[in-house]
Amino acid sequence: MNAKYxxxxxxxxxxxxxxxxxxxGAVNYALRTHGRPERSIDEIRRFISNGVRKLIxxxxxxxxxxxxxxxxxxxxxxxxxxVFADFVNHYLEHAADNTVPYTGMQETVKRLKAAGFKTAVVxxxxxxxxxxxxxxxxxxxxxxxxxxxPDRERKPSPASVLLAMKELGISxxxxxxxxxxxxxxxxxxxxxxxxxxxxxxxxxREFLVDIGGRVIVDRPDxxxxxxx
Numbered sequence: 001m002n003a004k005y006x007x008x009x010x011x012x013x014x015x016x017x018x019x020x021x022x023x024x025g026a027v028n029y030a031l032r033t034h035g036r037p038e039r040s041i042d043e044i045r046r047f048i049s050n051g052v053r054k055l056i057x058x059x060x061x062x063x064x065x066x067x068x069x070x071x072x073x074x075x076x077x078x079x080x081x082x083v084f085a086d087f088v089n090h091y092l093e094h095a096a097d098n099t100v101p102y103t104g105m106q107e108t109v110k111r112l113k114a115a116g117f118k119t120a121v122v123x124x125x126x127x128x129x130x131x132x133x134x135x136x137x138x139x140x141x142x143x144x145x146x147x148x149x150p151d152r153e154r155k156p157s158p159a160s161v162l163l164a165m166k167e168l169g170i171s172x173x174x175x176x177x178x179x180x181x182x183x184x185x186x187x188x189x190x191x192x193x194x195x196x197x198x199x200x201x202x203x204x205r206e207f208l209v210d211i212g213g214r215v216i217v218d219r220p221d222x223x224x225x226x227x228x
Contacts, residue, residue, distance in 0.1 A: 003228055005194075007170035008112060009161055011179030012123035012130055012147075013048060014201025016105055017137060019125075020045060021098035026091035027059050030083045036060060045202045049183040051124035051154045052091075056084045088126070095129050101137050102200050108220040109141050115228060120144040120164040124154045124183070143168060155183050158191030165193075178223065182211045196226065 013019045020041065028038040039047075039059050047058040047069055054069075060083060061072040074080055113119055119142045123130050127147030134145050144167060146152060146160040153159040165175055177188035180201025185208075188195035197213040199205045200220075208216050217223060 003115075003117070004174070005117070005176045005227060006174040007118040007120065007165060007168055007176075008227065009120045009122050009164055009175065009177045009193075010109075010142075011177075011181070011184050011201075012121055012125055012133070014180035014203070015102075015178060015184075015198055016109070016121070017099050017101055017133060019095070019099045019133070020048070020202065022091065022095055023048065023055070025094060025098070026087050027055065029090045030056070030087035031059060033086050034079065034083050036083070048202060049124065049181045051148050052087065052126060053084065056080065056087055059083075092129060092132075095133055096136050099133065099137075102220065104220040106138065106141075108223055109138060111224060112227060113141055117227070118143050118168045118170060120168070121146065122155065122160045122164060122177070122187070123147045127152065156186035156190055158187060161187060161191040161193065165191075176227070180208075182207075185211055185213060196223065198223075 010016055024041050024044045027044055031038050047055050057074055057080065058069055058072065060080060061074055066072055121130060121134060121142050125147050127149045130147035131145050134142055144164050146164060148154055161177060172193050175193040176196060177184065177193050178196045178198065180198050181203050185195055185197060196215045196217060197208045199216060199218045205216060
């Protein structure tokens with residue numbers, strides 16, 4: 001392998017897997033259980049990328065007058081805790097019901113792994129759910145899977161990216177981070193590694209261009225052309 005990079009780190013939701021249907025199902029189950037109005041798929045798509053606690057906060061407390069996904073106040077912590085617990089329990093049981101890999105992504109990851117790259121996942125999804133999904137959809141494809149947990153800093157903190165590089169013995173110059181959102185771009189920049197953004201996830205090409213995405217791809221096979 002003579003490629004520039006030796007380690008490829010992937011985001012999960014919107015990059016490796018389309019998890020939106022199962023996330024939405026779990027969110028709306030928890031909201032419904034506590035008598036709160038359900039959210040549309042488009043709303044939940046906007047609310048993801050910063051971890052499940054932010055997803056539930058936004059789903060509960062964003063109103064029609066909110067200007068963006070951080071414009072809300074958590075004014076009922078007891079309600080939040082109850083909805084969050086029901087969401088987690090439901091999602092862990094149903095995380096793979098309607099989730100699917102993006103077309104061509106499994107084959108691309110397998111070929112990159114076979115070519116000699118080290119591979120890792122760094123996600124804001126709960127680590128137990130992330131490991132479960134990777135074992136189900138991408139068995140044997142990743143050297144490390146880091147998700148949200150008590151000892152992890154959530155993206156855009158670079159902590160998990162830096163830890164993956166340290167554990168695998170790869171330098172910043174030899175690492176690239178692949179994701180589908182502004183959070184992913186910030187994560188890569190904060191870790192001082194190169195980034196590639198993908199358009200098949202939860203943000204449009206126009207959005208990725210507007211946030212300053214430098215390398216943007218539309219198909220998984222383009223990743224192989226860039227990386228090998």
